[in-house]
């Protein structure tokens with residue numbers, strides 16, 4: 001299947017005013033998302049998953065934010081002319097903007113960012129970049145690309161009825177619909193996320209919804225624009241096991257029913273692997289492994305990043321729980337991402353970094369290398 005989205009070399013930094021230092025949130029992250037597939041993005045808390053998603057949505061506001069990368073995306077056909085206009089209006093850069101199927105939504109970024117080495121300085125006109133990026137993203141955000149955020153209740157206004165919030169979004173993206181049609185569409189969307197008896201939910205206020213119900217309402221709102229790509233950031237946070245399964249199952253059904261492509265973000269590799277076709281594993285802002293689910297999850301025969309290995313073995317399976325099996329623990333903590341990447345980021349926690357190999361691991365961060373068609377690893381164990 002062709003790609004619907006290609007993120008390349010995304011680099012996101014923030015500035016810590018108190019310490020007067022940059023915080024490295026994401027370093028050269030990239031992946032491809034095939035049309036109709038589910039890409040799972042996994043990694044411990046703080047590894048850059050949300051920042052990556054917000055970057056793709058053009059929703060990062062802290063400075064300097066995105067300082068490098070390209071984000072090629074295939075929008076709805078009807079949005080292409082406006083997007084091409086927005087992209088080309090003020091910029092005449094060659095090579096950053098790919099005409100055709102995929103458009104670089106970060107087009108022109110290079111014009112606003114400059115690096116200086118000694119002392120290391122990032123100079124970015126964030127205000128102008130955000131204004132410019134917004135001009136592109138207004139044709140994409142919440143339309144061709146939708147996102148559900150980590151806390152569903154926080155995404156809803158507690159003082160406005162569910163139906164009103166849903167209908168307002170439907171009106172925004174489907175101009176020209178009559179009130180009756182908007183109402184019908186709202187009920188249809190609530191039914192599609194399996195909130196039966198939609199007329200009851202329409203009149204409810206968000207605080208009276210359970211987290212599972214709120215998540216479904218947020219999903220209905222996100223789907224109201226008929227997106228092509230849906231980014232779900234930790235959609236199972238706060239849910240019990242049964243509801244986790246239900247939400248994941250629902251995402252899988254919606255993918256088929258609505259012809260969606262999904263980016264599913266979670267700290268739990270087991271949740272992701274339930275429906276993902278491909279998986280990207282992040283550690284300390286860096287993608288350390290990516291490939292098909294089969295390549296990434298099957299630990300026995302395949303080459304495997306040491307971090308993925310512990311990630312997989314630290315999640316209990318249902319039979320592990322029944323048998324009371326002891327699980328692997330990931331000792332140590334994620335490194336301080338204020339430091340520059342001068343070694344493998346997993347070095348301090350890696351059980352394989354010994355002897356000669358350790359010297360290599362200490363010398364520089366390994367490149368992401370294709371060890372087998374479509375399977376990429378960032379580890380000296382698999383580099384010649």
Ligand SMILES: Nc1ncnc2c1ncn2[C@@H]1O[C@H](COP(=O)(O)OP(=O)(O)O)[C@@H](O)[C@H]1O
Pocket residue numbers: 014015023024025043044045046047048049050051052062337
């Ligand atoms: N607005 C911000 N300002 C400063 N640092 C931030 C900001 N947002 C995120 N970070 C930092 O960026 C890193 C990645 O965060 P995040 O993407 O939220 O992680 P994850 O979603 O994987 O838990 C973390 O170290 C986090 O503290």
Ligand code: SF4
Pocket residue numbers: 305306307344345346347348350351352353357361366378379380381
């Ligand atoms: S490069 Fe070295 S430290 Fe990093 S994961 Fe591989 S073996 Fe471990």
Ligand SMILES: [Mg+2]
Pocket residue numbers: 049050051150233234
């Ligand atoms: Mg997050």
